[in-house]
Amino acid sequence: MKLGLVVPRYGEDVVGGIEHWLRLLCEHLVSRKAWEVEVFTTCAVSAATWADVLAPGTSQLHGVTVHRRRSISGRDPRSGALDVAIRRSPSVVPDALAHRFVDLVGPVCPDVIDDAAASACDLVAVTPYLFWPAVHAVARLGRRTIFHCAAHDEPELHFPFMREVFSAAGGLAYNSYSEQALVERTFPVAHLPASVIGATVVAGAGDPESARAALGLAPGEPFVLCVGRVERAKGSHVLAELWRLYRLRRPRAPRLVLVGPVHEALHGDDDIVVVGRQPEDVKWGALQACEFAVSPSAWESFSLVVLEAWLAGTPVVVNRRCAATLEHCVRSGGGLSFFDYADFEAVADRLLADDALRDQLVSNGRAYTERVFNWTAIVDRYETLAQRVLARMVLPATVPPA
Amino acid sequence: MATNDNGTSDSSGQMDLDRLIGELETEAARRRAEPGFPHDADARLHFELARRAPNPPRAAAVRDVMAQIQELTATVGTSPTLESAPGRSRRHDTGALAERLHRLDGQVTSLGLAVAAALEVVAGRLEQLDDRLEHLETPTPDAPPPPAPDQPDALPQWRARLAESLPRGERVLYAQSQADDVVAELRGAGVDAYGITSTGSPHRPGPDVRFADLLTHLRAVEDHALGAAVLTGVPEVMTPATLDPLVAELARTTSCVVIISEAPWWWRRRLGAVHADLAVGRPLDPETWFHAFDGVAMAGSAEYDPGGQSYRAVIRARP
Numbered sequence: 209m210k211l212g213l214v215v216p217r218y219g220e221d222v223v224g225g226i227e228h229w230l231r232l233l234c235e236h237l238v239s240r241k242a243w244e245v246e247v248f249t250t251c252a253v254s255a256a257t258w259a260d261v262l263a264p265g266t267s268q269l270h271g272v273t274v275h276r277r278r279s280i281s282g283r284d285p286r287s288g289a290l291d292v293a294i295r296r297s298p299s300v301v302p303d304a305l306a307h308r309f310v311d312l313v314g315p316v317c318p319d320v321i322d323d324a325a326a327s328a329c330d331l332v333a334v335t336p337y338l339f340w341p342a343v344h345a346v347a348r349l350g351r352r353t354i355f356h357c358a359a360h361d362e363p364e365l366h367f368p369f370m371r372e373v374f375s376a377a378g379g380l381a382y383n384s385y386s387e388q389a390l391v392e393r394t395f396p397v398a399h400l401p402a403s404v405i406g407a408t409v410v411a412g413a414g415d416p417e418s419a420r421a422a423l424g425l426a427p428g429e430p431f432v433l434c435v436g437r438v439e440r441a442k443g444s445h446v447l448a449e450l451w452r453l454y455r456l457r458r459p460r461a462p463r464l465v466l467v468g469p470v471h472e473a474l475h476g477d478d479d480i481v482v483v484g485r486q487p488e489d490v491k492w493g494a495l496q497a498c499e500f501a502v503s504p505s506a507w508e509s510f511s512l513v514v515l516e517a518w519l520a521g522t523p524v525v526v527n528r529r530c531a532a533t534l535e536h537c538v539r540s541g542g543g544l545s546f547f548d549y550a551d552f553e554a555v556a557d558r559l560l561a562d563d564a565l566r567d568q569l570v571s572n573g574r575a576y577t578e579r580v581f582n583w584t585a586i587v588d589r590y591e592t593l594a595q596r597v598l599a600r601m602v603l604p605a606t607v608p609p610a
Numbered sequence: 611m612a613t614n615d616n617g618t619s620d621s622s623g624q625m626d627l628d629r630l631i632g633e634l635e636t637e638a639a640r641r642r643a644e645p646g647f648p649h650d651a652d653a654r655l656h657f658e659l660a661r662r663a664p665n666p667p668r669a670a671a672v673r674d675v676m677a678q679i680q681e682l683t684a685t686v687g688t689s690p691t692l693e694s695a696p697g698r699s700r701r702h703d704t705g706a707l708a709e710r711l712h713r714l715d716g717q718v719t720s721l722g723l724a725v726a727a728a729l730e731v732v733a734g735r736l737e738q739l740d741d742r743l744e745h746l747e748t749p750t751p752d753a754p755p756p757p758a759p760d761q762p763d764a765l766p767q768w769r770a771r772l773a774e775s776l777p778r779g780e781r782v783l784y785a786q787s788q789a790d791d792v793v794a795e796l797r798g799a800g801v802d803a804y805g806i807t808s809t810g811s812p813h814r815p816g817p818d819v820r821f822a823d824l825l826t827h828l829r830a831v832e833d834h835a836l837g838a839a840v841l842t843g844v845p846e847v848m849t850p851a852t853l854d855p856l857v858a859e860l861a862r863t864t865s866c867v868v869i870i871s872e873a874p875w876w877w878r879r880r881l882g883a884v885h886a887d888l889a890v891g892r893p894l895d896p897e898t899w900f901h902a903f904d905g906v907a908m909a910g911s912a913e914y915d916p917g918g919q920s921y922r923a924v925i926r927a928r929p
Binding site for chain 2: 446449549
């Protein structure tokens with residue numbers, strides 16, 4: 209099998225859920241299934257700018273061939289202004305305006321699409337759905353694609369032209385059942401080959417006390433942890449407010465520590481510690497040391513951090529509005545959720561006071577992670593999906609190539 | 611342990627997760643109901659969480675209606691030459707068309723009303739928020755601390771002292787739900803007290819007051835017919851729209867108003883009392899009552915219980 213991958217950015221320096229996870233998947237398909245994998249991508253590392261920082265050309269990374277091309281344009285700041293306008297009623301945005309928005313968000317890189325189309329790959333994986341490369345790759349490559357859409361119920365998903373994009377794919381790889389349900393109730397794609405592939409994590413090394421020191425905490429100090437980008441869309445700021453209120457009512461409660469790159473300013477105080485991006489060993493040490501981890505985001509399509517917390521021996525609390533993280537908790541019995549402050553307070557009180565409950569939640573979550581999201585199971589599921597898509601390629605595409 | 615191809619299984623066999631979730635939900639509900647729960651902050655955070663959450667657009671409903679309008683327009687446009695299908699009368703087709711138009715009219719009307727109602731709510735809320743923002747101030751340094759959660763109900767102490775502030779020989783309205791025992795006590799103390807029984811059981815004499823009944827009742831009372839009016843409990847939760855009519859009626863019917871509140875009044879930490887209260891659903895601070903009664907030439911003072919759980923305000927007509 210020869211698999212292509214169209215992705216806006218690729219590499220070990222790329223921080224981002226779906227891009228990071230697909231890089232690992234490609235490498236495991238090479239090592240475990242002896243597939244040939246070629247990646248068609250830009251020279252970008254940052255999704256905030258899509259600036260070309262890596263050298264164009266072909267290189268090898270852990271057995272995967274990587275073709276990098278320069279983009280015509282990256283993320284245009286004017287996309288922010290347009291974003292405000294289209295979010296009000298995305299499902300009635302004219303196609304021209306929606307495509308203009310996608311162009312402004314970028315990265316616009318037709319060479320990537322041309323390379324993938326001209327390649328000898330049997331199938332081409334494409335991700336994520338909302339950026340220019342995916343929008344154009346799926347339309348161009350049609351039934352050759354396995355679409356890792358990484359969809360959330362966000363405005364872009366409701367652009368009218370997305371119906372054609374999703375319908376054109378050869379098959380769909382989902383991160384969760386909730387994502388599959390979302391896509392299948394939004395677009396007529398339930399007849400296409402599809403599978404919940406998910407992602408996997410491998411526990412990293414870390415030392416709790418070293419992590420405390422790196423985070424500026426006192427030795428042995430209990431704390432609650434949130435790992436991920438610090439930005440409003442990820443729920444960081446509302447979590448900070450929840451915790452400040454919690455500490456107002458529970459003055460002896462531990463502090464909240466936020467680990468992750470700060471994209472939108474959030475100032476620490478007596479209740480909140482904002483430490484920015486940290487090395488992996490500090491992150492894993494912090495996950496081991498904390499009382500519990502919180503995933504406040506309502507917009508996750510998978511959330512590696514939830515699984516990482518369980519592997520590190522930490523129970524998790526998730527935002528009940530996030531279907532993907534809630535799905536992890538419900539399927540595993542390893543986490544609790546909140547909908548408003550009263551829930552949050554009740555859950556936090558219980559977790560901070562009940563060691564046996566924490567242990568049981570962790571045990572459930574870890575068992576679920578190791579059983580469902582191990583590499584053997586994942587590459588097998590992926591191979592099955594690829595075979596189903598290949599078998600169906602003889603049928604004409606619903607949408608002809610652009 | 612059975613698993614499917616994606617590995618889902620009952621991994622929580624040693625823990626009844628449903629029961630745990632039920633317990634936590636019950637616990638959360640109990641906290642929401644307890645005195646001192648920060649409803650203000652909770653509402654704000656709830657709004658923020660919802661605002662940052664998936665919210666599928668609903669424009670499809672509008673598009674459906676528009677599609678029907680277009681379809682019917684095309685049908686009506688050809689109606690002069692409408693050909694009846696074999697076996698159906700033209701009257702039948704006209705009737706079916708009228709029925710579809712009627713249904714569509716209902717949809718459009720419902721949609722319009724829903725939009726209008728939503729806009730009205732949003733506009734009202736924006737006005738309130740705007741008003742509150744204008745009056746934001748630094749936290750009051752002498753703001754009393756929150757009461758301890760286990761503070762006992764302080765209302766009985768005010769009831770025990772109720773008769774001392776009420777006139778003898780004049781009719782006194784006592785307004786509180788299910789408080790016929792208080793009326794009986796007042797009568798025993800020589801106060802000519804009565805309640806309002808319009809919503810109570812005819813077999814259970816005594817007051818059973820809701821705001822609408824209170825206002826309706828007061829509008830039927832003659833000017834200066836009451837020696838005093840006592841408001842306890844339900845009537846203290848007023849909105850800007852309902853507060854002024856009530857105060858006007860009280861000022862017309864009596865020269866003495868006693869207000870007993872068991873709602874915590876310490877929540878106003880960042881706002882002046884009056885402006886904080888003028889948000890919907892607040893238990894009113896005494897200052898708000900004084901502010902409102904000042905407009906009808908009445909003034910008074912308040913006495914608080916030490917725990918901050920309740921207060922009694924006595925408001926009288928200015929000489």
